[in-house]
Amino acid sequence: MTAIAVSTTINGDDVDVLCQTEETLLDVLRDRLGLTGAKEGCGTGDCGACSVILDGRLVCSCLVLGAEAEGRRIETIEGMAKGDELHPLQTSFLEHAALQCGVCTPGFLIAAKDLLERNPDPSEEEIRFALAGNLCRCTGYDKIVRAVQDAATVMKGG
Amino acid sequence: MNFDAKFAVKKFDSVGTRPVRPDGVDKVTGRARYGADFNMPGQLAGAVLRSPHAHAKIKKIDVSKAVKLKGVKAVITAADLPDLTDGDSGLYNILDNCMARDKALYDGHAVAAVAAIDARTAREALKRIKVSYQVLPHVIDVDEAVAPKAPLVHEDVFTAGIDPKPKKPSNVAKRSEYGHGDVEKGFKQADFIVERRYRTEQTHQGYIEPHACVASYNADGTADMWVCTQGHFVFRQTCADLLGIDVSKLRVTSSEIGGGFGGKTHVWIEPVALALSRKAGRPVKLVMPREDVFRASGPTSATSIDVRIGARKDGTITAAQADLRYSCGPYQDMWAELGAMTSFACYDLANVKSVGHEVLVNRPKSAAYRAPSAPMAAFAVESAIDELAHQIGLDPVEFRIKNAAKEGTKSSYGPVYGPIGIGPTLEAARDHPHMAAPLGANQGRGMACGFWFNFGGQTCTDLNIGLDGTVTLAVGTVDVGGARASLSLVAAEELGISYDEVKAVVADTSTLGYNDMTDGSRGTFSSSMATISAARNAIAVMKERAAAMWDIPVEDVAWEKGHARATGAGHGNLPPLSLKEIAAAAPKTGGPIAGHSELVADGAGVSFATHICDIEVDPETGATKVLRYTVIQDAGKAVHPDYVEGQYQGGAAQGIGWALNEEYIYGEDGRLQNPGFLDYRIPVCSDLPMIDTQILEIPNPNHPYGVRGVGETSIVPPLAAIANAVSNAVGVRLAHIPMSPPRILSALDTKKQD
Numbered sequence: 001m002t003a004i005a006v007s008t009t010i011n012g013d014d015v016d017v018l019c020q021t022e023e024t025l026l027d028v029l030r031d032r033l034g035l036t037g038a039k040e041g042c043g044t045g046d047c048g049a050c051s052v053i054l055d056g057r058l059v060c061s062c063l064v065l066g067a068e069a070e071g072r073r074i075e076t077i078e079g080m081a082k083g084d085e086l087h088p089l090q091t092s093f094l095e096h097a098a099l100q101c102g103v104c105t106p107g108f109l110i111a112a113k114d115l116l117e118r119n120p121d122p123s124e125e126e127i128r129f130a131l132a133g134n135l136c137r138c139t140g141y142d143k144i145v146r147a148v149q150d151a152a153t154v155m156k157g158g
Numbered sequence: 159m160n161f162d163a164k165f166a167v168k169k170f171d172s173v174g175t176r177p178v179r180p181d182g183v184d185k186v187t188g189r190a191r192y193g194a195d196f197n198m199p200g201q202l203a204g205a206v207l208r209s210p211h212a213h214a215k216i217k218k219i220d221v222s223k224a225v226k227l228k229g230v231k232a233v234i235t236a237a238d239l240p241d242l243t244d245g246d247s248g249l250y251n252i253l254d255n256c257m258a259r260d261k262a263l264y265d266g267h268a269v270a271a272v273a274a275i276d277a278r279t280a281r282e283a284l285k286r287i288k289v290s291y292q293v294l295p296h297v298i299d300v301d302e303a304v305a306p307k308a309p310l311v312h313e314d315v316f317t318a319g320i321d322p323k324p325k326k327p328s329n330v331a332k333r334s335e336y337g338h339g340d341v342e343k344g345f346k347q348a349d350f351i352v353e354r355r356y357r358t359e360q361t362h363q364g365y366i367e368p369h370a371c372v373a374s375y376n377a378d379g380t381a382d383m384w385v386c387t388q389g390h391f392v393f394r395q396t397c398a399d400l401l402g403i404d405v406s407k408l409r410v411t412s413s414e415i416g417g418g419f420g421g422k423t424h425v426w427i428e429p430v431a432l433a434l435s436r437k438a439g440r441p442v443k444l445v446m447p448r449e450d451v452f453r454a455s456g457p458t459s460a461t462s463i464d465v466r467i468g469a470r471k472d473g474t475i476t477a478a479q480a481d482l483r484y485s486c487g488p489y490q491d492m493w494a495e496l497g498a499m500t501s502f503a504c505y506d507l508a509n510v511k512s513v514g515h516e517v518l519v520n521r522p523k524s525a526a527y528r529a530p531s532a533p534m535a536a537f538a539v540e541s542a543i544d545e546l547a548h549q550i551g552l553d554p555v556e557f558r559i560k561n562a563a564k565e566g567t568k569s570s571y572g573p574v575y576g577p578i579g580i581g582p583t584l585e586a587a588r589d590h591p592h593m594a595a596p597l598g599a600n601q602g603r604g605m606a607c608g609f610w611f612n613f614g615g616q617t618c619t620d621l622n623i624g625l626d627g628t629v630t631l632a633v634g635t636v637d638v639g640g641a642r643a644s645l646s647l648v649a650a651e652e653l654g655i656s657y658d659e660v661k662a663v664v665a666d667t668s669t670l671g672y673n674d675m676t677d678g679s680r681g682t683f684s685s686s687m688a689t690i691s692a693a694r695n696a697i698a699v700m701k702e703r704a705a706a707m708w709d710i711p712v713e714d715v716a717w718e719k720g721h722a723r724a725t726g727a728g729h730g731n732l733p734p735l736s737l738k739e740i741a742a743a744a745p746k747t748g749g750p751i752a753g754h755s756e757l758v759a760d761g762a763g764v765s766f767a768t769h770i771c772d773i774e775v776d777p778e779t780g781a782t783k784v785l786r787y788t789v790i791q792d793a794g795k796a797v798h799p800d801y802v803e804g805q806y807q808g809g810a811a812q813g814i815g816w817a818l819n820e821e822y823i824y825g826e827d828g829r830l831q832n833p834g835f836l837d838y839r840i841p842v843c844s845d846l847p848m849i850d851t852q853i854l855e856i857p858n859p860n861h862p863y864g865v866r867g868v869g870e871t872s873i874v875p876p877l878a879a880i881a882n883a884v885s886n887a888v889g890v891r892l893a894h895i896p897m898s899p900p901r902i903l904s905a906l907d908t909k910k911q912d
Contacts, residue, residue, distance in 0.1 A: 020276075020278060022278065027277075030194075030195075035188075036188070036191070036194075036195040037187070037188020037189070038188070039192065039194075039366070039367065039416070040194065040368070040445075041366040041367065041368070041416075041448065041835075042448040042834065042835050043447060043448055044448065044834055044835070044836065046834060046835035046836045047366055047448075047835050049366055076188070077187065077188035078187070078188050078189075080187070080188075081187055086183070086186065086187075090186040090187065093182075093186050094178045094179070094182040094183070094186060095178065096800075097176070097179070097640065097800035097801060097803075097804055099182070099185055099186070100417075100638070100639035100640060100801070100804050100808065101365070101366075101367070101414070101415060101416050101417045101418075101638060101639060102181070102185030102186075102190055102414065102416070103192055103365075103366050103367040103414075103416025103417060104366050104416075105185050105186055106186075106188045109186060125844075127843075128843045128844040128846075129843075129844045131842075131843040131844075132842040132843050132844040132845075133842075134842075134843070135364075135366055135835060135840060135842065136366070136843075137363075137364045137365055137366055137417050137419070137808070137811075137812065137840060138417055138639060138804070138808045139804055139807060139808055139811070140804075140807035140808050140810055140811030140841075140846060140849045141811070141841075141843045141846055142807045142846075142848050142849045143800070143803075143804060143807070144843070145843065145848070146848075
């Protein structure tokens with residue numbers, strides 16, 4: 001037996017999983033746990049499609065080993081809505097048509113959520129730099145930035 | 159049934175509104191399933207071994223050690239994909255590209271593949287395959303490839319399109335020519351002539367989702383495939399042809415697609431996955447690593463283009479000529495021909511000639527990339543047009559307006575235009591506040607025009623009305639960017655019901671008739687036409703049902719705003735029957751109610767755009783910053799304006815990347831040096847400004863609602879618009895794309911020496 005046993009918390013639930021030493025957190029989420037919302041666009045940390053929150057920090061899950069999830073808290077796109085209630089960012093992305101193919105969308109939502117938790121009132125430039133680690137090839141980013149601006153307003157109660 | 163596709167003026171209720179897309183919630187919650195998000199019982203992991211050489215004869219492949227590795231279930235080479243192409247050279251080239259046969263023709267060319275119990279075992283098996291290569295001289299550069307002593311990619315290719323047939327083989331696979339009039343006569347009439355060579359480097363579509371599929375070949379000779387593709391019906395046909403499967407026995411389901419831009423119109427790994435599954439007797443998932451996506455799929459052509467344009471002092475263009483060389487990778491295609499056809503399509507010209515040369519090089523097979531071949535030709539021509547305007551002393555917009563094509567113009571590629579949008583987009587640009595905004599130091603403004611043909615093609619659609627009166631629309635074009643929302647709007651419009659009562663899905667190849675590839679900006683154009691036709695057929699059925707319910711002649715039933723209404727004397731007091739009431743009665747009035755449509759969507763109206771761009775150039779570093787960008791394009795009719803704007807913005811952003819940064823960089827050894835998103839850098843959020851859009855609606859006479867394709871034209875003008883902006887900012891003409899900082903610095907140095 002060469003697999004490593006990992007106990008971790010994903011979207012608030014305790015999870016036990018076996019993984020091989022070289023498997024990334026992204027591999028574990030997608031192939032071992034069926035959480036395919038995080039996407040592999042590059043496998044080298046350049047595209048951000050696999051973004052998750054690890055112990056409160058935004059990371060590319062393709063750059064984290066599965067074994068490193070031991071004892072940590074992971075938040076993925078699958079945990080962003082509370083039941084049927086979408087997060088304001090999710091609603092805003094839909095209303096602003098901030099997605100075309102949608103494959104980068106989970107990563108953008110995770111990165112935008114991380115931004116708004118740290119900075120509830122970001123300028124356009126701050127949004128653009130906070131999201132610069134996430135590649136989108138469809139939209140030209142215009143509607144994504146507007147969706148984040150609008151969600152920030154909603155979340156402030158405005 | 160007879161279907162009249164002619165445009166008729168109409169007041170819209172649903173079309174033109176901006177509702178949330180039906181696939182939206184799945185996409186913001188991570189539930190939408192893309193190519194790599196699907197699994198089957200007993201599924202194996204596939205992996206592909208690729209050539210490290212740009213050009214090499216394959217002497218021997220020894221797979222014995224890989225086969226013996228525990229957990230390996232199949233190893234295949236070209237021998238497992240026998241040639242069934244029966245003299246079809248195009249199909250043979252696809253087969254050869256999927257798995258190299260005698261020679262590896264580029265760095266990244268597939269030579270063998272494995273299927274194993276997991277990815278780790280598959281990777282280890284690849285290491286145990288021993289390939290003996292005899293390395294051959296290679297050629298990468300498009301101009302070097304046409305030089306007399308260049309290494310030949312193929313010994314048996316002779317330039318087609320030349321009479322008599324050449325006696326010597328060549329890397330120029332084909333010559334094509336378009337135009338009319340007498341250009342030499344036209345140049346003699348010119349007071350000013352601009353002549354220059356332009357180059358563009360190879361770029362990748364850069365879709366964020368790598369190619370991925372799951373193939374399952376069954377013991378009874380049937381097979382299933384789940385795949386991210388722009389055309390599952392075409393993939394089915396190609397895979398069936400290459401593997402010798404009856405078309406009806408291969409069921410292909412298109413997954414959600416994570417970007418394609420033309421790159422997912424071609425098969426790459428799909429026949430390989432099927433061959434692996436056939437050999438292993440188990441389903442196989444095959445996903446391209448990003449490095450392989452760059453090395454072995456999708457790039458557009460690198461080009462070298464000579465342009466010569468002459469005009470009189472009054473601003474009339476008297477002659478225009480282009481000689482275009484487009485790299486095809488190792489297989490003949492029609493990329494230069496498309497460049498030749500599109501190059502002067504914006505203008506009304508008495509004397510025009512464009513000649514295309516398809517150039518073979520040891521790079522991956524060139525693939526379609528959004529308005530394929532048009533951006534490079536537009537870069538060359540629109541740069542020359544700008545330079546000519548400056549020489550004559552005319553405003554570049556007014557110069558273009560004076561020479562713009564219009565209804566009745568014989569286009570440079572042959573057809574005579576109907577109502578078109580080039581003039582209106584130019585006039586909108588001239589009048590746009592962007593044009594009058596002040597510029598600062600080291601800043602420049604540029605503008606340029608673009609053209610794309612647009613395509614219609616074979617389309618099949620089903621519209622089913624449920625017992626509760628809600629509607630399922632099954633289409634066979636792939637939804638690449640909101641098409642299900644647009645098509646639901648069209649169904650709602652035609653039936654006279656609410657958008658929320660329609661759900662559009664993309665059907666698989668076994669549940670709907672054949673549909674052409676979702677290319678040529680045809681998705682919403684052609685499937686909306688088929689949806690209108692299917693809805694009208696369903697309405698015909700509902701009118702019959704209403705007539706039966708009322709016991710009156712069907713001729714006395716009209717359809718208005720989602721209701722059957724009795725017309726004519728004697729029936730006037732019957733209350734209308736709603737679609738819901740007719741649907742609920744269906745079991746007793748003749749059974750299920752549906753409308754079907756099968757058609758060839760002819761008459762895709764040509765598309766034009768004009769872009770305006772402001773750039774700032776840092777003279778110390780050569781770095782550029784896009785300050786402001788405006789897209790003006792004719793949509794015919796914007797069905798869902800949000801997604802039309804999205805197409806305009808996305809095309810512009812891709813064009814900005816192409817113009818300023820993106821390029822394939824090869825070493826002397828013929829190996830690609832930047833096969834990743836770190837070194838092949840596409841625009842990120844902080845690189846771009848907001849991208850303003852202006853939608854013009856000049857109805858397409860050949861679509862009931864006036865719709866034109868909108869997806870591709872937006873990538874055509876940016877290369878030239880940005881080159882014109884940079885050239886205006888630095889005072890020297892930039893003629894090599896991308897205008898990366900080193901190229902801009904070099905141009906500034908040249909200017910200083912002058």
